[in-house]
Amino acid sequence: MVYAKNILIIDDEETIQTVVKFGLQLTAGWDMLAASSGPEGIQLAQQHQPDAILLDVMMPDMDGVATFKALQADTNTSMIPVIFLTAKAQAAEKSQLKALGVSGVITKPFNSLDLPEQIAKILHW
Amino acid sequence: MLQRANEAIALLNQRGQIVAVNDPAAAILGLPPGRLIGRPWKAFVNTPVDFSRLHRGAQPEDQATGEKYISARRVTRSHAAPFGRPPHVGAHVGVHVGALSPSQLLSQPIVEWSLTRNILPRRHLVVFRDRGDRTTQAEVALAQQQQQAELFAEVALKIRQSLQLEDILHATVTEVQRILGADRVLIYQVLDDGTGQPISEAVLPQYPKILGMQFPEEVFPTDYQQRYAEGRVVAIANVRDPSAGLAECLVEFVEQFDIKAKLIVPILHHPVLQTPLAGTGASDTAASPRPVALWGLLIAHQCSESRQWQDSELALMQQLADQISIALAQSQLVGNLEDVVALRTTALRQQEEQLRLITNALPVLIGYIDREQCYQFNNQAYEDWLGLSLVSLRGKHLREVWGAESYDRMQLPVQKVLAGEVTTYENEMVGPDGQGRSLNITYIPDFDAAGTVQGFFALTSDISDRKAIERMKDEFISVVSHELRTPLTSMHSALKILSTGRLGVLSQDGQQMLEIADENTERLVRLVNNVLDLQRIESGDVTMEMQQCDAANLIIHAIEAMQPMAQQQGVTLESQPSETPIWADADYILQTLTNLLSNAIKFSTVGQTVTITVEKQGQQTLFQICDQGPGIPEDNLDSIFERFQQVDSSDSRRKGGTGLGLTICREIIEQHGGSIWVESQIGQGSTFAFTVPSSPRSRQEQKSTSLQGKQES
Numbered sequence: 001m002v003y004a005k006n007i008l009i010i011d012d013e014e015t016i017q018t019v020v021k022f023g024l025q026l027t028a029g030w031d032m033l034a035a036s037s038g039p040e041g042i043q044l045a046q047q048h049q050p051d052a053i054l055l056d057v058m059m060p061d062m063d064g065v066a067t068f069k070a071l072q073a074d075t076n077t078s079m080i081p082v083i084f085l086t087a088k089a090q091a092a093e094k095s096q097l098k099a100l101g102v103s104g105v106i107t108k109p110f111n112s113l114d115l116p117e118q119i120a121k122i123l124h125w
Numbered sequence: 126m127l128q129r130a131n132e133a134i135a136l137l138n139q140r141g142q143i144v145a146v147n148d149p150a151a152a153i154l155g156l157p158p159g160r161l162i163g164r165p166w167k168a169f170v171n172t173p174v175d176f177s178r179l180h181r182g183a184q185p186e187d188q189a190t191g192e193k194y195i196s197a198r199r200v201t202r203s204h205a206a207p208f209g210r211p212p213h214v215g216a217h218v219g220v221h222v223g224a225l226s227p228s229q230l231l232s233q234p235i236v237e238w239s240l241t242r243n244i245l246p247r248r249h250l251v252v253f254r255d256r257g258d259r260t261t262q263a264e265v266a267l268a269q270q271q272q273q274a275e276l277f278a279e280v281a282l283k284i285r286q287s288l289q290l291e292d293i294l295h296a297t298v299t300e301v302q303r304i305l306g307a308d309r310v311l312i313y314q315v316l317d318d319g320t321g322q323p324i325s326e327a328v329l330p331q332y333p334k335i336l337g338m339q340f341p342e343e344v345f346p347t348d349y350q351q352r353y354a355e356g357r358v359v360a361i362a363n364v365r366d367p368s369a370g371l372a373e374c375l376v377e378f379v380e381q382f383d384i385k386a387k388l389i390v391p392i393l394h395h396p397v398l399q400t401p402l403a404g405t406g407a408s409d410t411a412a413s414p415r416p417v418a419l420w421g422l423l424i425a426h427q428c429s430e431s432r433q434w435q436d437s438e439l440a441l442m443q444q445l446a447d448q449i450s451i452a453l454a455q456s457q458l459v460g461n462l463e464d465v466v467a468l469r470t471t472a473l474r475q476q477e478e479q480l481r482l483i484t485n486a487l488p489v490l491i492g493y494i495d496r497e498q499c500y501q502f503n504n505q506a507y508e509d510w511l512g513l514s515l516v517s518l519r520g521k522h523l524r525e526v527w528g529a530e531s532y533d534r535m536q537l538p539v540q541k542v543l544a545g546e547v548t549t550y551e552n553e554m555v556g557p558d559g560q561g562r563s564l565n566i567t568y569i570p571d572f573d574a575a576g577t578v579q580g581f582f583a584l585t586s587d588i589s590d591r592k593a594i595e596r597m598k599d600e601f602i603s604v605v606s607h608e609l610r611t612p613l614t615s616m617h618s619a620l621k622i623l624s625t626g627r628l629g630v631l632s633q634d635g636q637q638m639l640e641i642a643d644e645n646t647e648r649l650v651r652l653v654n655n656v657l658d659l660q661r662i663e664s665g666d667v668t669m670e671m672q673q674c675d676a677a678n679l680i681i682h683a684i685e686a687m688q689p690m691a692q693q694q695g696v697t698l699e700s701q702p703s704e705t706p707i708w709a710d711a712d713y714i715l716q717t718l719t720n721l722l723s724n725a726i727k728f729s730t731v732g733q734t735v736t737i738t739v740e741k742q743g744q745q746t747l748f749q750i751c752d753q754g755p756g757i758p759e760d761n762l763d764s765i766f767e768r769f770q771q772v773d774s775s776d777s778r779r780k781g782g783t784g785l786g787l788t789i790c791r792e793i794i795e796q797h798g799g800s801i802w803v804e805s806q807i808g809q810g811s812t813f814a815f816t817v818p819s820s821p822r823s824r825q826e827q828k829s830t831s832l833q834g835k836q837e838s
Contacts, residue, residue, distance in 0.1 A: 015612070
């Protein structure tokens with residue numbers, strides 16, 4: 001049994017934030033925080049210490065990889081597991097991302113109703 | 126004394142005229158003695174003797190002066206010297222034959238004569254001997270015939286040896302003048318307007334030359350021409366003799382050239398049928414023979430004195446005129462031929478020039494490389510592309526021109542073209558400006574008549590632009606596919622959330638609409654995934670991570686993945702795979718298997734079975750996915766692997782396919798160096814089969830075979 005979790009999503013697409021929020025809540029009753037940029041996400045992560053971070057790879061200005069590195073570099077956030085959301089489905093690309101030290105990679109398009117199960121599986125909840 | 130002599134004898138003066146003759150001699154010469162006195166000796170013999178030279182005691186001279194004795198040697202050779210003694214200066218030996226006409230030959234007396242110089246002061250003695258008996262006559266006639274034939278053959282040979290009309294005519298007049306001992310021999314050409322001119326002449330130096338003079342039409346009226354055209358021959362022994370029928374004005378005319386006797390034979394022209402020249406439409410000229418026309422006249426003049434022309438001389442002249450006719454026809458033929466050759470040569474030169482222009486103007490490298498892999502020809506483009514002069518390229522080896530790295534990629538195709546195969550491949554080069562170029566190269570073998578490859582033509586085009594566009598296309602597809610994923614995620618998730626009913630309950634129709642939206646979003650997701658997959662595989666962005674894996678394992682995974690779909694359709698998936706090694710990228714083989722399984726399930730109906738088998742076949746492993754579905758029409762079996770080529774496009778919609786699945790499968794299998802195909806019969810189900818290498822070694826072998834196959838196609 002997975003207890004209610006608090007998930008931070010960092011994605012510049014607001015519709016993604018919305019569908020993820022509904023998916024997490026409807027399926028698992030999890031709470032969700034949303035940030036539209038890397039810096040905003042880092043700030044929220046520091047403030048709220050979420051159980052996991054869903055981080056979009058492709059974002060303007062500060063992209064997912066840079067955001068991840070910043071989170072890792074900060075002792076306040078370095079222990080929070082990060083899962084990349086990416087449109088790049090190629091195995092090689094997934095491996096490259098995983099090599100950075102993230103907990104997992106979920107490729108778009110996904111069904112947000114399936115997200116809690118996928119996250120739980122990745123993070124062994 | 127003369128009359129008492131038993132022999133037939135005559136005495137000649139220094140000019141060769143008969144000054145005394147006895148009866149036997151008169152009988153032989155065929156005239157009463159009175160009429161013989163004063164006549165030139167040579168009017169009776171066919172072997173000319175120059176008495177002025179005899180008088181001076183000169184040696185027989187060469188042709189060059191335009192006169193020549195029939196040498197004693199020749200007579201000796203053609204038949205024994207008549208008096209059994211060697212010829213010597215002053216004793217000219219000859220043969221007189223009364224007539225050469227073959228019908229008369231044997232019935233005419235055959236007379237031998239010998240001439241002894243200066244037997245008395247300023248007198249020469251001619252002694253005749255009638256050979257009488259027919260056998261001897263026949264012998265002599267035969268010898269004479271042979272001699273004439275030899276003379277004629279000699280002239281004819283000279284004529285035939287040359288194709289130049291001018292040379293032929295010159296040879297003719299020279300020889301005729303020599304043989305007849307005439308003072309002037311000329312060839313007079315009749316021109317179209319009725320005028321004419323001598324165009325070749327051999328004349329003794331003491332007489333005026335007529336060569337090149339223009340003769341007005343009055344000298345040679347049209348009716349004369351007509352008669353000559355019909356073959357008339359004119360022999361005039363004495364132009365002043367009224368019986369010769371020459372008009373007074375003409376006598377005056379001819380006498381200005383010292384002409385005392387003349388012999389004229391026509392030269393007729395038998396026009397050769399025109400060889401139709403290509404494109405001249407001259408075929409009508411070949412339809413009917415054209416009439417014989419008078420081309421000109423072969424004329425012999427005697428200027429020193431009047432001369433009784435012999436039939437043999439006439440015959441010789443006529444034969445030679447005939448030879449000239451033949452020569453004219455030949456010359457016309459040669460002329461035609463030369464025209465044709467000239468025309469074709471011009472056409473060839475033009476074509477060559479056009480080809481050269483085209484070859485140089487084409488933005489393509491065109492080269493010829495010999496068996497030793499050295500350039501023998503390069504078009505202008507080589508200079509422009511490589512920055513090397515054409516002269517410096519000639520004879521250079523491919524490696525020298527293109528560099529080691531580029532040459533490495535050439536070696537296989539070069540080997541193949543030298544083995545006689547047309548080969549196409551792609552290569553890269555860096556130009557003198559440092560700019561890279563992508564090249565498409567075709568090698569075409571050059572066979573000799575024996576079928577051996579002498580070398581090959583290389584056609585190289587710059588496909589840098591195409592490659593750039595391909596890269597842009599790939600990039601575009603990639604970007605679009607990625608960009609589509611984010612909105613698709615939103616749509617897909619939103620629809621799924623809606624269909625849970627937890628945000629409110631829709632009417633039944635509303636629910637149906639929602640399902641349609643949901644299904645098609647899923648299809649769109651698959652399509653985007655497939656397009657991206659295909660683009661990646663085709664562009665070579667994807668490298669297959671080959672490793673040793675177990676085919677049975679992959680089949681079990683694929684069945685597990687597709688089991689839910691099969692259950693939903695009421696289809697049984699059946700397989701009992703045993704461990705079979707393959708050298709492959711497990712992810713991609715799994716993708717291929719699930720794709721083929723998905724297709725098989727889609728086209729099966731409730732209760733049917735889809736069977737998967739795998740077996741090692743030599744160096745390869747064969748997978749087969751067998752269904753009991755409707756089967757595929759034969760004409761579709763080949764095209765089915767092409768993109769968007771479903772058997773029935775309505776199937777695609779009904780079955781939710783993207784039209785790219787089989788294309789992706791084919792790309793994956795080909796990247797593995799394997800092959801994929803389908804066997805099917807309407808109503809009997811379909812079997813999709815593919816092979817992949819069993820081991821890394823067989824992979825290498827398959828790759829080279831597959832590469833050859835690609836290059837041949």
